[in-house]
Amino acid sequence: MSSLLSAALLGTSRTAPAFDSLPPEIRDAVGTLGDDPARTLLAAAALERAYRRGGAVAVTADVPPPAPEDPRPTLPQSSAAHLLSLLAAKATLLDDWFVLALERDFRAPDHLVAELLSHAHKSEQHRESILHIVGERGRWLAARNPEWKKLVRHKNSDVDLWRHGTPQERVQWLRDTRRIDPAAALSELEQSWDSERGEHKVAFVTALSIGSSPADASLLERALDDKRKDVRREAAVLSSRIPSSPLAERMAQRVLSWVRVERKLLRSKLVIQPPEEIDASARRDGIEDRPNPQTDYRVEYVRQAISCAPLALWDSVIGDSRKVLATAVDPDWEPVLHDAWTSAALAQRNSEWALAILHTRGLSTDRRLLRLVPSQELATLLRSGNGDANVLNPDRAAVYEALPGPWPEDITRAVLGQWERAGARRADGGSKAGEFSRHRYAASLRLAENRFPYTAVSLLDKAAERARDPDWQQAFVRTAHAITYRRTLLEELK
Known part of the structure; x- marks a missing residue:
């Protein structure tokens, strides 16, 4: 084929095609095709391709054992169809859908197993949930496709x-x-x-x-x-x-040698004395020289040590998390310590510290910590009015995003009230009307589709009737339809 390709690229007017490398049967047939070099070249290429494809040697293979039975109840027909459309759309509703489907221990219909495995192969999102849905039959099928090897999960200790x-x-x-x-x-x-x-x-x-x-x-x-x-x-x-690992204990000892409490009559103060250099043991434990244009390199030693030390250390040094965060410290050190305590709370998944940092730092708290804060505390923050500003900017919606649904009715009404006020400002016009476009609130509107309770549909319908701005009216209607759709899909699984 390479000689035919070369002749085709150069053109038969510049070079004569050579057929010596073709199989004997093809060469014999080419000799009967006539004198037109171009037609002969194309015919030879077609014949060789057909020869190659049709000349494959038959192979035999052992018939595999049948796929094991899966006694679990099959997904309802409508739910199975909806699952494919949700996956295609990468819908945020999938999180809730899978929670309920796995809770009911449904399995996928046999005719959808291959398609679901193909989706799990292409995307890691929801992969483990899909593999649970397809079950043993999916594992059986994945084991027979080399491209799906990474989807095989071993449920025994072989x-x-x-x-x-x-x-x-x-x-x-x-x-x-x-x-x-x-x-x-x-x-x-x-x-x-x-x-x-x-x-x-x-x-x-x-x-x-x-x-x-x-x-x-x-x-x-x-x-x-x-x-x-x-x-x-x-x-x-x-x-x-x-927290009980030897490394954590060594980090705790370093913190105790670098940080001390200076107790005064009215208020205690944290005093930090970072080392000029760290020893080989500290480097073994992962403390590194981290250049930081905002701080001294020695500050980074302290930051890393506190981040890896058990938070329980501070109970014996000062007291509970709120007392520690309320302890006075040099202003230059305050952001460093708060950052290190935040990292430690995240690593150790400490809800007490996450809540204390939220109470201390307010809306400047690292949004990753909010997932550790009890939902009732987040709801209290929003009810207090301190979190209301979050819904005004997609980048500051962390408190709302961390609050699991369905939201309490009072918070739902508060969010809807903010939207209505924004819609009214938009309808009134003026130089700042653009700031109240529904597009500025897209993040909170999408969030509401999955977090508002089902009872919010009637509230949204009434808001749409009152809306004077067409865009906001459409947003209320669309959100109500999305909640109704969510209810339909989830109730199918019950």
Whole structure:
């Protein structure tokens, strides 16, 4: 074919096509095609392609055992059809849909298993939920398609796959086993750790984040001595999430040596004395020289140590989280300490500290912490009026986003009231009317579609009747329709 392609590219007027490399049967047929070089070239190419495709040798294969039965109830027909459309649209409603479908333990109809696996292969979003829906039959089918290997989840502790599988299969086995038997997965990794290749260790350590517990600390300590920096860094990150780990205890000792409480008659004060240089032990634990144009390099040592130290440390030094945050400190150090405490609260998933930081810093709190704050506390913040400004700007909607639905009626009415006031300002016109366009509120409108209670439909219908601005009227109608649609889809699963 390469000789025919060369002749076609150069043109038969410049070079004569050569047929010597073609199979004998094709050469014989080409000799009967006539004298037109161009027609002969095209015919030869067509004949060779047909010859190649039709000349494949038949192969045999063993018929695989049938897919195992799945006794779970099948998704209702309408729900199965809606699932495909929701996945195609990447709808935010999918989170609620999967929660309810998994709670009812539905399985996908057999004719949709392949299509759902194809979607799970293309996108990580909702992958694990899809794999649960397709169940054993999906696992059976995925195992027979090389492209879907990463979708195979192992529900047993067959250590042969760990001991003899490919690197990708071993990582997947480790992740799957950590979900059902963390101790067994840890034991296997501990036995093989010293013989593992460096480039594989990072993925293995990362897998330990599933089902992480104090039992992992011993292996993570070994990982801190690894030659590869990425392995050491990941081990340090995971160790800092375990407050009782040896690394966390060493970080606590560093904090105690660098930070002291200066007790005065009226108010105590935190005094920080950062080290001029850190020792090899600190570097082993992941403390690095981090250039920061805003702070001294020594400040970064303190920031990293506090971020990795157990928050319980401060109970013995000062008291509970609110007392710690209320303790006086040099203004230059205050943002550094708050940032470090925020990182520690996130790593240790400490709701008490998250709430205390929210009360101290208000709306400047790192939005990631709000997921740790109890929902009733978020609702109280919004009822107080301090969170109202959040809904005015998509970038500041963190409190509303963190509050799970369905929202209480009073908060629903408050949000709707803000929209109506914005719509009225928009209808009144003026130089600032553009600031009250419904497009400025797109984030909160989308959020309401999934968080407003079903009873909000009537409130939105009445708001649409009162609206004087056509765009806002349309927004109220669309949001009401979205809530009705959500109710229909979710009630199908009940």
